[in-house]
Amino acid sequence: MPASTAEPTARYRRTRTRSRNINPRPALAVSTLKPHQYDLRPSSASLICPDCRTWVPITGIRATKQKLVPHDTGTAGRDAAVRCQGSNRLISVDVAFETWQKRLEDGGTEAAGRRSARQHYKPLPAPARPITSMTPEPVHADDALAAYRQHLKQCRKSSAAGRCGGTRRCADGARLARLYEQLLRTQLRRDRVRQELTAVQARLDRRYAAAAAKNTAAEWARHTEATTEPKKSTAKRSGTEVEEANNACRLHPAHTVSEYRGPSLPLLNT
Numbered sequence: 001m002p003a004s005t006a007e008p009t010a011r012y013r014r015t016r017t018r019s020r021n022i023n024p025r026p027a028l029a030v031s032t033l034k035p036h037q038y039d040l041r042p043s044s045a046s047l048i049c050p051d052c053r054t055w056v057p058i059t060g061i062r063a064t065k066q067k068l069v070p071h072d073t074g075t076a077g078r079d080a081a082v083r084c085q086g087s088n089r090l091i092s093v094d095v096a097f098e099t100w101q102k103r104l105e106d107g108g109t110e111a112a113g114r115r116s117a118r119q120h121y122k123p124l125p126a127p128a129r130p131i132t133s134m135t136p137e138p139v140h141a142d143d144a145l146a147a148y149r150q151h152l153k154q155c156r157k158s159s160a161a162g163r164c165g166g167t168r169r170c171a172d173g174a175r176l177a178r179l180y181e182q183l184l185r186t187q188l189r190r191d192r193v194r195q196e197l198t199a200v201q202a203r204l205d206r207r208y209a210a211a212a213a214k215n216t217a218a219e220w221a222r223h224t225e226a227t228t229e230p231k232k233s234t235a236k237r238s239g240t241e242v243e244e245a246n247n248a249c250r251l252h253p254a255h256t257v258s259e260y261r262g263p264s265l266p267l268l269n270t
Helices: 099-115 141-157 171-228 240-248
Strands: 046-048 057-058 065-070 089-093
Touching: 065 089, 141 171
Parallel strands: none
Antiparallel strands: 046 057, 057 065
C-alpha cells in the first residue's frame, strides 16, 4: 500500500499532557513577562511563548512543577507541523495571582483613560457670502418665473459642466423651478391672507387715529379752560389788585420811570 504524500499539519494543543520530557533550557520566570502576556487563572492558565509568540497552555498549574505543553509553531490543522523549541519548558510562577490581577486592572484603567497625542483639527468653514452679493428670494410667482427664465438664459450660454440644456436642469435651475411651482400653487391663498391682513391693519390705523384725535381735542379743551378762567382765581391771596397791576403789560412812555422806585433809582430828572 503506497504511503500518503500529504504533509502533516500542526496538532491541537492540549491543556494537559502526560509527557515526562523536560526542556533543557532554563525555566522561564513569569515576572519577566508583561501582565497582559500571561494568564494565571487556574481554569485557563497560559502565556505567550517567547519563541513562537503564540498562546500556549501551562500544564500543572496546581502542581510543584509547571511547564509549557508541547506545541507547534503554526496554527493547528492549517500550518506545517514544526515543533517549537519552547515545548516542555519549565515555568517559574513567581507572581501571586492577586498581584497579577491588580496590575492587569490598573493597566486596563490607564489604557482606557489614555488620550491620543495626535491633534485632530476641524475643517475651517467656508466664508459666508457677503450680503451685497446675495440675491433676495422671490416671494411672488411672477418674480420667481422671471428669475427662472433669467437663470436659463445665462446657464445655457455658459460652458460649465451640468449646465441647463433641453429638459435637464442644474441644481439652481431645479431649485428655481420648484420655487416657482410652489409659489404658483399657493399664490391665491397668500394673496387672500395678505388682503385680510391689510384690511385689519387699516381698521386698526383708523381706530388709533380717531383715539389720538379725541385725546388731542380733550387736551386742547383743558388748556383752553385753564387759560380763559378769571385772573382772580389764579392770583395770589395777598394783594390781588397789586398782582393784577404787576401782571398787566403796559407801555411806558419815553423819559418815565417805573412805578416801583427803589433806593438806587433817581427821584428827580436831571
